[in-house]
Amino acid sequence: MDNKVGFFKSIQFKLIIIYVLLLFIAIQITGVYFIRQLEEQLVNNYQEMLDERANLLAYSIEQELTKTRDDNSSLARDINVLLRDFFPVENSEAQVVDINKVVLATSNAQNRHIVGQQSTEVRVKRALLGSKDGATLRDPETGHRMRVIGMPVQSKEGTIGAIYIEASMEEIYDQIKQINNILAKGTVIAIFITAILVILIARTITTPIIEMKKLAKRMGEGDFSRQVQVYGRDEIGQLAMSFNDLTLKLKEANASTDREKKKLSSVLTHMTDGVIATDQHGNIILMNQRAEQLLETSSEEAYSKPLPEVLRLSETFAANELDDYSESILLDFSTEEQEFLLQASFSVIQKENGPITGIITVLHDVTEREKIEQERREFVANVSHELRTPLTTMKSYLEALEDGAIEDIELASKFLNVTQNETERMIRLVNDLLQLSKMDSKDYRFTFEEVDFNHFLHNIVDRFEMIATEKNIHFARSIPKEQMLVHIDQDKITQVIDNIISNGIKYSPDGGTIAVHLLHQGNNLRLSISDQGVGIPRESQKKIFDRFYRVDKARARNIGGTGLGLAIAKEFVHAHRGEIWVESEYGEGTTIYFTLPYSGFKRGESDYV
Incomplete structure (x- = not known):
């Protein structure tokens, strides 16, 4: 098998690439910075020059327009002289317009036909209103960048005219383009020279490395008789000497360590769980x-320490003998911020009818499994409790009706009304549970569409304003006027907002105010809904989005809550790639926020873009 390394996989090639890339990046960073600074300086200088000439021209035009004259021909002649004197800028045109928008003169001889006509430029209109306006635009015909300025000509009586200037900036960008070409050619030349130098330098590094590679291959085949030639006392030379020392030591230790290596390798290969081995005294080896x-420690720190100490077991457990390590135990490494549980399974190493030589401990992370099991138990307990309360109430009232209360029409009607309310409460609870179950099983469909959220939100608040009149609750809206677009499932987001506002109405005092505030924040829309209720204690704020959690359980049941509304709201908001959270001061009211990804907004037609 030929293990020869190709040039494109060799260290020499990598060194060439590294040095060339470093040089290229350095030149590019320098070039980009230089070009940007140069472009900014040239553009600023050009704009300042135009502004200075425009100011001087405006002053001179004001003198000419306020001067007493016998005829208008002398005015046009004097203004043309001023344009030639003050505005000899190439590829530019300056126009003088009177208070009636009539063009009095232009510096462009090819555009003299507009003299005497009314100007239709927007910036001329603004200048005649007293506002200076300047912008950099592109010529729709040529695509050239133009500096456009509209400047008012003002006297003591007010605005008496305007100056309109169009100046091409392409000459500046042509200069920058030429400089870019020069930098590109310089970069190519520098990279070519650098590559040649690196090839020559890299050979002094790669030659001893290639020899060590050949020797390492022979060592891998079991031949420890050869040594690497030392070329110098630098780092490569020291590496060669260390390599030769290593060769001698490996020759001596290879036979004794090979068997142990194979034994340990067979135990630990492909192990995905934590494995700890001890000696006969229970100390980790x-x-x-x-x-x-899993234990957040290193082998060096744990080496020779007793197993119970590393697993943080009790002193009683630590006093046991090795043969007592038989059953699996659950280790709790949880902190206030995070829950963390491990299951430790022990296996005693013992020769047949001989002494115990050690223990193998296997660690499994069971945090998620225990968490799911705990949530399942809590969920079953909560559902049982929530259903038991209305069923017990219904049973009591039905037994009272059966015992004779049905004969009292007024009392029977009251009992039946209570029974009906408890039935509706159980129906709401079951519906909420079904909804959450569908979302947990991913068997839930969303219909997203682009919606004007401002109009959507106004409609919801309008509906609640009619409902809240019975409690004399007022709504304060802070909703921008511009159209804000979002992609949402209207039914789901309506349910989210309904849940939040309904809670605000339930817990607000009579005469209270619910504030609805919408704003654009980065790439999201943020909606906040505030009430003036009793608030939520700080320790309960992180739990209100949990299923069945209530701050005031007795009051929540009395007003018909199921404890699932905010949990459903959280699931819907997360499904829209948003976030939901709460801020509250106990006794001062509650504000619930949630965000939605922002699609865009439309300004009015009169807005300037």
Whole structure:
């Protein structure tokens, strides 16, 4: 088998590529910075020159327009003289316009036919209103970049005219293009010379490395008789000497370590769980990488330490003998920020009818499994509790009706009304559970469409304003006027907003205010809904989006809550690639925020783009 390394895979080629890339990147960074600074300086200088000439011309035109004259022909002649004197800029045109938008003169001889006509330029109109306006545009016919300026000519009485200037900037960009070409040619020449020099230099590095590679191949075949030639005392030379020392040591140690290496390799190969091995005294002698990760320690730190100490077991457990390590145990390494559980399984190493020589411990990360099991138990307990309460109430009232309360029409009607309310509550609970179950199983379809969120939000708030009149609750809206577009499932987002506003109405006092605030924030729309209720304690704020969680359980049940509304809202918002969170001060009200990815917005037709 030929193991010869091709040129394009060799260190020599890699060195060439590295040096050439470094040089290329350095030149490019320098060139880009230089060109950008040069372009910015040239453009700024050109614009400042135009502004200075425009200011001087405006001053002189003001003097001519306010001067007393016998005829208008002398005015046009004097203005033309001023244009020739003050604006001899190539590839440019300056026009003087009177207060009636009539062009009095132009510096472009080929454009003299417009003299006496009314100007239709937007910037002339703005200049006659007293506003200076300048911009860099592209000529729609030639594609050239043009500097366009509209400047008012003002006297003591006010604006008496305007100056309109169009100046081509292509000469500046042509100069920058020429400089770019020069830099590109210089870069090619520098890279070519650098590549030749690197080839020559790389050979002094690669020659001893190639020899060491050949010797390493022979060592791999079991031949330890050869040594590498040392060319110098530099790092490569020291590496060659170290390599020769290593050859001698390997020759001595190879026979004794080969058997142990194969034995350990057979145990640890393809192990995805943490493995720890101890000696006959229970002290650690081996730990694989996965065990290091799970226990957040290194093999060096754990070496020779007792197994119970590394696994952080109790002192009673540490006092046991090795043969007591038989059953699996659960290790809790959880912190306040994160839950972390490990299952440790032990296997005693013992020769037949002989002493125990060690223990093999296998570690499994069971955090997620235990978390799922705990959530399942809590979910079953919560559902059972939520269903038991209305069923118990219904049973009590039905038994009272059966015992004779049905004869009292008024009392029977009241009992039946309570029974109906509890039935509707159970129906809401079951519907919410079905909805969450569908989302958990991914069996849920969303119909996304582009929606004007401002109009969409106004409609929802309008609907709640009619409902909230009974509690004398007012709505304060802060919704931008421009059209904001989002891709959403209207039914799902309506349910999210309904849940949040309904909670705000339930927990707000009579006469309270619910504030709805919408704004554009980066790549998202952020909606906040604030109420003036009792607020949420800080320790409960992270839990309100959990299923069945209630801050005030008694009051929530009395007003018909299922404890699933905000959990459903969170699932819907996340399905739209948004975020939802709460901010609240206990006793001062609650604000719930959520974001949605932003598609865009449309300004009014009169806005300048």
